[in-house]
Amino acid sequence: MNDDKALNPARAALSQYLKEKKMRRTPERFAILEKVFSTDAHFYVDALHESLEMEGYHVSLSTVYATVQLFLEAGLVRRHQFGNQPAQYERVLQGVTENHHHLVCTTCGRVRAVKDEEIAARISGLRYSTFRTEFFSLYVYGLCSRCQKRLRKERRKELEATEKKKPK
Amino acid sequence: MNDDKALNPARAALSQYLKEKKMRRTPERFAILEKVFSTDAHFYVDALHESLEMEGYHVSLSTVYATVQLFLEAGLVRRHQFGNQPAQYERVLQGVTENHHHLVCTTCGRVRAVKDEEIAARISGLRYSTFRTEFFSLYVYGLCSRCQKRLRKERRKELEATEKKKPK
DNA sequence: CTTAGTGCAAAACCTTTGCAGGTTG
DNA sequence: CAACCTGCAAAGGTTTTGCACTAAG
Secondary structure, three states, X not given: OOHHHHHHHHHHHHHHHHHHOOOOOOHHHHHHHHHHXXXXXXXXXXXXXXXXXXXXXXXXXXXXXXXXXXXXXXXXXXXXXXXXXXXXXXXXXXXXXXXXXXXXXXXXXXXXXXXXXXXXXXXXXXXXXXXXXXXXXXXXXXXEHHHHHHHHHHHHHHHHHHHHHOOX | OOHHHHHHHHHHHHHXXXXXXXXXXXXXXXXXXXXXXXXXXXXXXXXXXXXXHHOOOOOOHHHHHHHHHHHHHXXXXXXXXXXXXXXXXXXXXXXXXXXXXXXXXXXXXXXXXEEOHHHHHHHHOOOEOOEEEEEEEEEEEEEEXXXXXXXXXXXXXXXXHHHHHOOO
16 A cells, blocks of 8 residues: 555545544644554554654654544544553554454564454444444464564473483 | 352462462462452452452552463453553453453443354464464444433534524 | 644653562472 | 562653643634
8 A cells, every 4th residue: 555545535534524623734733644644554652753853843742642642533543552562553544444453472562464354344244232333453362473483492492401400 | 150160260270370480379369369350340450459458458559460460471361451541451261262352432431341252263263374373352442322322412412502503 | 813732841640660578488 | 598479669651731832714
C-alpha cells in the first residue's frame, strides 16, 4: 500500500471528522496524520514525536499525545498495548476492513502482523444482540522463532552443565 | 465453575512451578493465589491488594505486583489492558483450553466475556511455521447496550435543540 | 474577535527498584 | 544459615493537566 493511496482518504476522513465535531483544522494535526500514514508499521507516541522533530517539524509531545487520541476517536488509528510497554498505535486504512491479526512473543514481546482474510471475516461477522461490533483485535501469543532458538540453546547448555556434575 | 474446582489445580500448578524454578512456597503467594481464583472476574492489582487487606490479610502492594507477575509467567493468569486503564488480569483454569473472548466498549471501556467455543477452537487451531502458538486474546470492540442507549438519548436532545433554533 | 489548540512545565498515575530485615528450604 | 522474599519508601517512565499564548473560523 503506497503512501498517497493511504494518506489521501485519511486526510479526507480527518477533515470530515473535525468538521462534524466543530474542531479546528490545524497544521499540526495534518502534519502528524501525514507522518502516521507514511508507513504501515506500528508506532509509539514518543517515536512519532522524535521522528517529526528529526525532520524539522516542531510539535510538543503533549500535542502529539492529544492528536493521537483524537485519531483514535476518529477511527484513524487503533491502539495496542502489550506487557508493560508503552502503547503502540497502528493506522487504519479507510474503507478497508480488518484483514490481519497479531502474533505476540510471550518472551521478547515482539509483534508480527499476519494477514488472514478468512479468520478476519469470521470474526468481523460475529453478531451480538446487545453489542454493536465495530472492529476487533486478535492477539495470538506464543514463541517467536528467535526465542525458540534461544531457549533451545539455553536448555542444551543447562543439560551439559548437569551432566558434568554427575557424569554417571 | 466453583471455587475449589478451580483453586485446587491452580495450587498444584503453582506448587510445581515454584519447585521447578527453585522458588519458595511462601504463604503470601498462596494467599494471593487463593484470592485470584476465588472468582472468575477480571481484577486489577490494587483492587486485589485492597481486597486482601480488607479481609485482614496484610501483604505489601509490591509483593502483590511481584506475585501477579509470577503467576503470569507461570501461566496462571493472563494480562489484559484496555485504553489507558491499569492492567487487568484474569485467572486461567488449569487444563481448560481458551473458550471465550471479550467484548470491549469503545465508549465506556466496560469489558464483557463471551463464551464461543467455535471461534475459540478455530483460533486455537491457527498454525505458523515460525511461531509456536500458546494462547490467544480476542477483543471485539464496539458499543455496549448502555452506551448505545445513552448516545441515542443525546442525539435526540441535540436534534430537539436544533429544531428549536430554526423552527422552519 | 472568540475560543479551541498548542507549548511548556509540572503533576499524576501505575509499576518497579533498592535496601533492610525476616523466613524458607 | 545462606539466599530468597517481603515491606517500605522512593524512583522511573508514560501520559495528562494547568495555564498563558497563539491562531483558526
